[in-house]
Amino acid sequence: MRWKKTLQVVGVHAEGEIGKVITGGVGKIPGDTVLDKMNYINEVDDSLRRLCVFEPRGALAMSFNLLVPPTRPEAHAGFFIMQADRAHPMSGSNSICVVTALLELGIVPMQEPETTVVLDTAVGLVTARARCNDGRCESVSLEMMPAFVEELDLEIETPDFGKIKVDIAFGGVYYALVDVDQVGMDINAENARRLADLGVKFADIVNEQVKVEHPLYPSINKIAYVMFRNRVADDVYQTCTTLVPGRIDRSPCGTGSSANLATLAARGLADVGSRLVSRSAIGSEFKVEMLGRTEIGGRPAVLPRIEGRGWVFSVEQLGVDPTDPFGTGFMVSDTWGEGFPQG
Incomplete structure (x- = not known):
């Protein structure tokens, strides 16, 4: 050769x-x-x-x-x-x-x-x-590194669904988190194509309407992914992270699960010691635990632990x-x- x-x-x-x-x-x-x-x-x-x-x-x-x-x-x-x-x-x-x-x-x-x-x-x-x-x-x-919230329930104007609410949070990269019932779909393998296409569109729309910048790493200044989520039990969340150019994360997504944990803590739905499960569209799971609280650039932040298999x-x-x-x-x-x- x-x-x-x-x-x-x-x-x-x-x-x-x-x-x-x-x-x-x-x-x-x-x-x-x-x-x-x-x-x-x-x-x-x-x-x-x-x-x-x-x-x-x-x-x-x-x-x-x-x-x-x-x-x-x-x-x-x-x-x-x-x-x-x-x-x-x-x-x-x-x-x-x-x-x-x-x-x-x-x-x-x-x-x-x-x-x-x-x-x-x-x-x-x-x-x-x-x-x-x-x-x-x-x-x-x-x-994981500290995860924190930038915005909760931020209204974003979309051409197909009108105004939807998103949470903007950092879990290792920036996410826009969307409750999936706002788009009238379930998180499963069958809907992966439609969710992926929507996620790509939403990411472009959110980046046009929202500006972010990590307080310690200024070059991290863009919302990387849209994650759809659905709470299916007190401690179980379905997650579907969508990636450019239009596909879904097959895993439950560690950084997205960290960002989601930060939003739960900000709403008083998780605290130190809380243990959750993130479940992907194909049914695989990560264990998620809140280890503690801290502060990043003046923002309250959480310390997540993610466990999975490779x-x-x-x-x-x-x-x-x-x-x-x-x-x-x-x-x-x-x-x-x-x-x-x-x-």
């Missing part, structure tokens, strides 16, 4: 959501921090993201997690997430994928019955505690032949749907 680039990639999924982990072959990404490195991909050179995520090597219903050397001494590894639209700073399901790969491939030594792994992300440190047995990472709990399903090499006309990937509207770039 005459590949001009070769990447080592581990296939992992967390509760159904694919988060492949790039373990080698990339070289140095410029930047002093993980945030700087992520911004380099987003603002200077996104060829690596395109190569991995776009067809023919990638697909929309997956993320690629790029391992980078940690920039904080207490961390075992740094990473950020590359998706169809851009690189993102944090994801619960992808953190579970990364920890599972680090331990099961021996990049970080596994200790039974529990291994602590500290991840350096673009929005701070994340401490993971993996339950390990017989060489297997059986589950991962994540002590599974390694492949070890592969990804390459590009110098004669391949699709070395930088391509997009086709049959899979991108409403999110296909215009013009």
